[in-house]
Amino acid sequence: MRNPPHRPTTESPGVRIAATLVCFLFLGVFLVLPLVAVFVEAFGKGVSAYFASFQDPDALAAIRLTLTIAIIAVPLNLVFGIAASWAIAKFEFKGKSLLITLIDLPFSVSPVVAGLVFVLLFGAQGLLGPWLIAHRIEVIFALPGIVLATIFVTFPFVARELIPLMQDQGTSDEEAALTLGASGFMAFWTVTLPNVRWALLYGVLLCNARAMGEFGAVAVVSGHIRGETNTMPLHVEILYNEYNFVAAFAVASLLALLALLTLAAKSFLEWRYGDAIAGRAAH
Amino acid sequence: MVPTRERRQTRFRFRRPSAIPGFPLAFGYTLTYLGLIVLIPLATLVMRASTLGFSGLWNVVTDERVLSALRISFGLSFGAAFLNAFFGLVVAWVLVRYDFPGRKLLHAAVDLPFALPTAVAGIALAALYAPNGWLGEPLSHLGIKVAYTPLGIFIALVFVGLPFAVRTVEPLIAEIDREIEEASATLGATRSQTLWRVVLPPLAPAILTGFALAFARAVGEYGSVIFIAGNIPYISEIAPILIVIRLEEFNYAGATGIAVVMLAISFATLLVINLIQTWSRRRFGDA
C-alpha cells in the first residue's frame, strides 16, 4: 500500500500494456498487413513489371471508366445530399425520421442485391427490358447501369455527413440572413454552405472512394466486357483470376493509394476541422 | 384569436410553417431522387418475388444449397460481428484512453476497410492466407487452413466489419465523464468493478449497434470474400455469391428469392438498430 497508486481512473500498467498490445496485434493483422501485402505483391517482380501493367489498353480503359463513373455519380449524390439535408435539418415535418431511415437504407443492402434490382428493372428479362430493347437503349451491361448501381451504393454518404451537422446548427443563422434581406438562395450560399463546407468535403471524399472502389453491385450489372464495361475493381478480379498477379496487384495498388489518400484527407479534416465536421452522431 | 389558434393546433399539418424558403424544392427533389434510385428498384425486387408466390419462394429458399449458403452467411457474419464487438471495444478503449507512439496512425487505420475497395482487400487477404502466403504458410504448419475454407470467409468478414464496431463505441468512450469513474472509486469500487458496473452499461447500446452494423455489412459482403472463400458449394459458398451464380445461370427467380430473404434481414437489422437507439435515448436521456 506504500506504492503511490496509479490514477484511480485508469487501469493498472500491466492491463494497459496488454490491451495496447492486443490493439496493435489485432489492427496489425487485420488492417495493416493486407495493405502492405498489396504493395509488396505489386512490386514483387520489380518496378518495371509494375509500370508495364499500365501499358495494357484494357487497364487504361478500366481507369478511364472508373473516373467517368465517379465524375457522374459523386456530383449527383452531392446535390441530393444538399437537398435532403436542407429539407430535413431546416424544417419540421411529419415522417422525418422515416425519411432519414430510408436514406440510410442502401448502406444495409448487400451490394449484390443492389446490382440485382437494376438487372430486374432494366435487364433483358426485366420490367422495362422489352421497352429498352425496342428503343435500343442499353442500360445493363453498359455505362448507365454501372452508374445507377454506383449511385445506389454511394447514395447516403454526403447526406448522412450533412444531416446531423445541419440539425445541430439549427436555423437561426439562416433566419438572421433572411432578416437582413438575403434571398433563400443567398442565405444558403453565404451562410449555410460555409458552415458545412468541411463536412461536405468529407462526405464527398468518402462517396468518391466508395464510388471508385465499388465491386459487388457493379460486378452484377457490368457484364465484364473487357475494355468497355470493366471498372478498375472488376479488372483487378479478371487479372487475378487469370493468375496475372503482378498486374492485378498493380491496379489494386492504385485503388489502395486512393484509399490511403482518402484516409489521409479524412484524418486531416478531422484534425483541423473536427468541430466543423462533427454532428451529434456521425457514424 | 384564441379559438383560431386552437383549431390550427388540432388540425393535421404536414409541416410547421417556417420563414426559411426552399422546402418544396428540396423536399420534392429528395423524394423523387430517393424514389427513383432506391425505392422503386427495391420495390421491383419485392414485386418480382411476389410473382413467385409463397410456394415458389419457399421452394427457392428451402433448396439445400441455398439453405447452406444462408447458414454460412449468417453464421459466419454473426461470429465475425461478435469478435469485432469485443475487439472493437478494446481497440476503441485503447485508442481513446491510452497514449502511445503510433496512436494517431492506428486511429486513422481503423477506417481502412471503409476506404479500401473490397476487391483489393479480397485479393490481399487471399494472398496473405494462401497456403504459400505470409500468414497462410506458418498457419498451415500448425495444421490450420484458412484460404478456401469458412475460416477465410470469417477473416474477410472481420475485416469489413471492424470499423463499424470501433467507430460506434469510440465517441461514447471519449464522452465518458471521468467524474463518474472517480465517484465509483470514492465509493469503494475496485477498477474492474468500476469498468464492469459503471463504464460498460452505458456503452452497451453502442456496442450492440456496432455489432448490428458489422453484422449487416458482413451478411451482404461480396468483394472481399469471393477471392479467399474458394466458393465451394455447401462449404464456403455465401449467399451473395449464390445470387451472382443464379444470375449467371439466368435463374432470375432463384436470385430474386435469395435476395428477398437478404433484404428482409437488412430491414430487420435496421429496425433492431433503431429500437436499440430509441431505448437508450429513453433510458439515458440522450443517445
Add this chain to the structure above:
Amino acid sequence: MEIRVEHLSKDFAETAALRDVSVTVRSGELMALLGPSGSGKTTLLRVIAGLEVPDEGRVLFGDEDATHVPVQNRGVGFVFQHYALFRHMTVTQNISYGLRVRRRADRPGADEIDTRVRSLLALVQLEGLGARFPAQLSGGQRQRVALARALAVEPRVLLLDEPFGALDAKVRKDLRRWLREIHEHTGQTTVFVTHDQDEALELADRVAILKDGRIEQVGTPEQVHETPATPFVMSFIGDTTRLPVRARGGSLWYEETPLSLAAPDQGDGPTDLYLRPWDVAFADTAEAGTLSGTILTIRRSAAGRRASISLIPSGQIIEVELPIASLAAVRDPILLRILRGKAFPASEQRGA
C-alpha cells in the same frame, strides 16, 4: 475524524498546483476551502480524497497516514461538482452502489441495504423517487442524490466540490440551509470547496482561504472577515477599496491629511489602507482628518446604495455605502471621515 494535511505540494500541468499547504480539519467540523479559480482548492480536496497523489507532504486521517491509501479504501464521501451520477442506474441503485460493490464478507444484506437507502432517501427528502433515473430529476434533486450516495458508505469525511455551483440562485439558497441542517444532524466531518465567499461565510464553521496554491488564512468566518491576515483575504472577502497612504510617526496620513488611525508596527513608509464601504462616513463640516471628494455615480443594489467618490485633489476613487436617509446626488461635493480600516505595508506594484 480529524483530517490533517501537512506540507502538501503538488505540481502538474492540468490542475492548479499546491505549494506547502498545511491545514487541519477538526473532527465534526464543517470547513470551507475558499479561493478564486486556479487557487488549488479543488486540487487540495482531491488530494484529501485520494483522487490525486501529492508530490510531497502527508494526509493524515486521525493518526493514520492516508497519503498512499487508494481512494477505494480511504473512506471518503465525495460529492462531485456535476454530481457524476450513474445515469444507467436508478436513484436507489446509485445510492446503494457503494454498498453493493463491497466484498461479499463486508457487504450488508439486501434488507439492510434497502433500509439504509430508505433512510437516506428520507434524509435528503427524496422519498418516493427511488425508482427514477437521474435524467428524470431536477438539478437540486440530483445534488441531493449525489449527497445521499456519498453518505451511504458511512464515510469518515464528507468532501464536496463546488456543491452548489451548477444550481440557480434560489435552489442554491435552500440547499445551503439544508446542507447545514444535515451537517448538524449527522455531525460528519465535512470539507467543501467554493469560490463564493457568501456561501463559505454563511455555511462553514471555519474557512481556509487559498491563493496560488498557498493557504492565506484559516479561521472562523468572523476572524477572516474582521481580522484578515493578508490584503488578499481582505479584498477577497467583501468589497474593498485600497487607499495608498503613508505611515508617519505612528499614525496614517493620506497625502497631507492626518487620519485618526494608528499605523501598523512596520514603521514609517508607504502603506496600503483597505476600506470596506461602511468604514467611511459622511462628515458635515471640514475639520482635521476629513477628506473631500465628489460623487461620481450612485448604484442601487439589493442591500442599499453605493457611491463611487472621487477624492480631491488626487482623483483616487473610493466606494462608500450611502446612509439610508442621505440625499446626496451625483456630482455633489462631499466630506468624508475614515472610521476604521485595515493597514498593510504597501504592496510592490502600486496601481489599480
